[in-house]
Amino acid sequence: MYTMAPMTVRMAPKLTKNLGLDSPQSQSCLSLLELCNSLKEFKQAHSKLIKLGLLQHPLPLTRLLACCTLCPDADMNYARSIFELDENPNTFVYNFMIRGNLQQHQLENALSMFYSMVSDANYSPNHITFPFVLKACSRMKAIEVGKQVHGQVLKLGFGEDVYVQNSLINLYSTCGLIGFSIMVLERMKNPDIVSWNSIIKGLVDLGLIEEARQIFDKIPKRSVVTWNCLIDGYVQAGFVDEARILFNEMDRKDTFSWNTMIGGFINLGLVDAARNLFDEMPEKDKDLITFKLMIDRYAREGRDREALETFQEMQKLKIKPDSFILVNALSACSNLVMLEQGEQIQAYIEREKIEVDAVLGTALVDMFSKCGMIEKALSIFHSMEKRDVSAWNAVIYNLGINGYSKEALSFFSDMLEAGTAPDETTFLSVLSTCRHCGLVEDGRKFFYMMSDDAYKLAPKVEHYGCMIDLLARANLLDEARKLVDTSDFSSNVPMWGALLGAASRLGNIEVGEYAAKHIIELDPLDTSCYIELSNLYSAAARYDKAAEIRKKLKTIGIEKEPGYSSIEVNGVTHKFRVSSTFNCDIGL
DNA sequence: CTAGGGTTAG
Numbered sequence: 001m002y003t004m005a006p007m008t009v010r011m012a013p014k015l016t017k018n019l020g021l022d023s024p025q026s027q028s029c030l031s032l033l034e035l036c037n038s039l040k041e042f043k044q045a046h047s048k049l050i051k052l053g054l055l056q057h058p059l060p061l062t063r064l065l066a067c068c069t070l071c072p073d074a075d076m077n078y079a080r081s082i083f084e085l086d087e088n089p090n091t092f093v094y095n096f097m098i099r100g101n102l103q104q105h106q107l108e109n110a111l112s113m114f115y116s117m118v119s120d121a122n123y124s125p126n127h128i129t130f131p132f133v134l135k136a137c138s139r140m141k142a143i144e145v146g147k148q149v150h151g152q153v154l155k156l157g158f159g160e161d162v163y164v165q166n167s168l169i170n171l172y173s174t175c176g177l178i179g180f181s182i183m184v185l186e187r188m189k190n191p192d193i194v195s196w197n198s199i200i201k202g203l204v205d206l207g208l209i210e211e212a213r214q215i216f217d218k219i220p221k222r223s224v225v226t227w228n229c230l231i232d233g234y235v236q237a238g239f240v241d242e243a244r245i246l247f248n249e250m251d252r253k254d255t256f257s258w259n260t261m262i263g264g265f266i267n268l269g270l271v272d273a274a275r276n277l278f279d280e281m282p283e284k285d286k287d288l289i290t291f292k293l294m295i296d297r298y299a300r301e302g303r304d305r306e307a308l309e310t311f312q313e314m315q316k317l318k319i320k321p322d323s324f325i326l327v328n329a330l331s332a333c334s335n336l337v338m339l340e341q342g343e344q345i346q347a348y349i350e351r352e353k354i355e356v357d358a359v360l361g362t363a364l365v366d367m368f369s370k371c372g373m374i375e376k377a378l379s380i381f382h383s384m385e386k387r388d389v390s391a392w393n394a395v396i397y398n399l400g401i402n403g404y405s406k407e408a409l410s411f412f413s414d415m416l417e418a419g420t421a422p423d424e425t426t427f428l429s430v431l432s433t434c435r436h437c438g439l440v441e442d443g444r445k446f447f448y449m450m451s452d453d454a455y456k457l458a459p460k461v462e463h464y465g466c467m468i469d470l471l472a473r474a475n476l477l478d479e480a481r482k483l484v485d486t487s488d489f490s491s492n493v494p495m496w497g498a499l500l501g502a503a504s505r506l507g508n509i510e511v512g513e514y515a516a517k518h519i520i521e522l523d524p525l526d527t528s529c530y531i532e533l534s535n536l537y538s539a540a541a542r543y544d545k546a547a548e549i550r551k552k553l554k555t556i557g558i559e560k561e562p563g564y565s566s567i568e569v570n571g572v573t574h575k576f577r578v579s580s581t582f583n584c585d586i587g588l
Numbered sequence: 589c590t591a592g593g594g595t596t597a598g
Contacts (some may be wrong), residue, residue: 059590066591095591096590129591129592130590130593135592161592163592164593165593166593169594193594194594196594197594223595227595229595255596259597263596268595290598296598508597561597
């Protein structure tokens with residue numbers, strides 16, 4: 001919060017005429033400005049200031065600018081419009097603008113503010129300016145500009161300021177020039193803990209973990225951040241045991257320490273080890289990221305139940321989920337067909353007025369349709385302001401697998417009309433719709449459409465799989481075989497597996513043997529192929545052949561283990577048993 | 589008489 005400045009402000013004489021800065025209205029307006037913490041309130045204060053004619057004064061103007069650049073959702077265009085009212089911006093005003101642009105990730109604008117500042121003869125950058133500017137340079141990895149700024153620092157005499165020096169260390173190390181960072185450090189009279197941490201972080205980011213460790217052992221003092229940086233270094237390098245030893249040695253762990261360790265385990269695929277740490281972690285230290293790490297990983301691994309349970313734990317601790325977590329939770333609900341849970345999440349989104357962007361909307365659409373609430377799904381889809389490819393894909397795919405093939409295909413043409421470019425998943429959804437209803441003509445059309453000039457998408461194994469199945473169901477097995485023969489996937493086992501499965505379902509021994517021959521050539525240990533083939537023989541009452549295959553299977557000593565292939569549809573992984581049928585969606 | 593630096597995930 002900003003304290004009121006005393007009212008004995010120096011004022012330019014020409015401004016004192018219409019002054020009113022001391023008037024009760026002005027006073028109240030200035031206090032209003034201090035209290036407000038939303039853009040809307042700023043704007044009200046702003047217009048009041050204009051009415052009172054106070055924007056001529058440097059003090060209110062600077063304060064207004066401070067308010068509207070410092071808030072986390074600052075509107076920098078708005079800030080800029082105020083800035084431009086200032087004919088003679090002072091150092092404070094410039095600094096606020098640079099900082100605001102930096103916070104809003106408008107790095108170029110931050111730099112151009114700096115440029116106009118240095119070309120302004122009346123005011124020059126001070127010790128506060130440089131950390132912001134240097135940070136902008138390091139975020140942009142603009143090392144050449146950074147070096148020039150370094151020159152300015154020295155020229156203007158801020159080379160001894162510890163904050164500025166530390167910013168320089170960071171600039172050089174984020175640009176990979178750790179040697180320069182060390183040079184800056186060695187010239188410092190009094191490097192502090194932040195200087196050392198910046199060096200350690202720089203080394204860690206370059207993968208120089210041993211060097212980082214040496215510094216860690218050498219420095220006189222360490223902070224929690226020091227420990228966390230080094231632990232993160234070990235974790236990044238895959239030395240999780242080393243990280244764990246340090247972690248255990250820490251006398252004070254903070255949220256970062258725990259999250260770094262948990263994240264490290266997770267990245268190495270040690271999800272259960274991560275969970276153990278998660279359970280050991282004091283509840284009061286857990287934050288959004290802690291939960292995000294666990295829930296996101298559970299969701300990726302299809303451990304939906306655990307994802308949801310952890311999500312509920314999070315709610316018990318009153319930690320507010322962000323939309324990433326909500327997407328994960330919704331996807332778990334749809335995989336588990338847990339409508340009630342999903343509806344609760346939707347209610348939460350409405351209650352908390354969380355913005356339903358394309359991704360979150362798609363997750364809702366997917367959840368409702370997987371739970372059989374197609375109407376509800378469609379109404380959400382229609383209410384979405386922005387629809388990306390995934391949103392369309394979710395609708396088309398789910399309509400298709402629920403038997404609404406006409407609707408699915410009409411959504412597909414709506415999509416093209418809306419100018420959204422279909423991707424491979426779109427075509428997979430469309431083709432699986434055709435397969436679902438035996439629409440051979442349409443299937444062929446869409447299959448060739450995807451690779452034509454307009455879309456230039458190469459059909460993948462999954463697309464071929466759909467086509468094989470579609471053709472086979474229409475008793476067009478020879479066409480299916482030709483498709484495989486002429487594809488780029490003649491050395492792809494699942495591809496032949498799909499043909500074998502189709503042949504098997506039709507009892508077509510010739511094509512079956514043909515496909516099996518290819519599979520065995522490619523992978524003599526493919527068990528599912530033998531099993532499929534023997535089933536095919538049995539079904540055709542060719543028991544001798546079937547027994548022969550079974551025997552072969554035994555002698556090779558292969559265990560029965562069906563092969564799986566998976567595809568991803570709108571972020572949800574669907575498993576297909578490639579050996580037998582292409583339409584066996586195990587995930588449902 | 590306003591303001592500044594180092595650590596964790598998608």
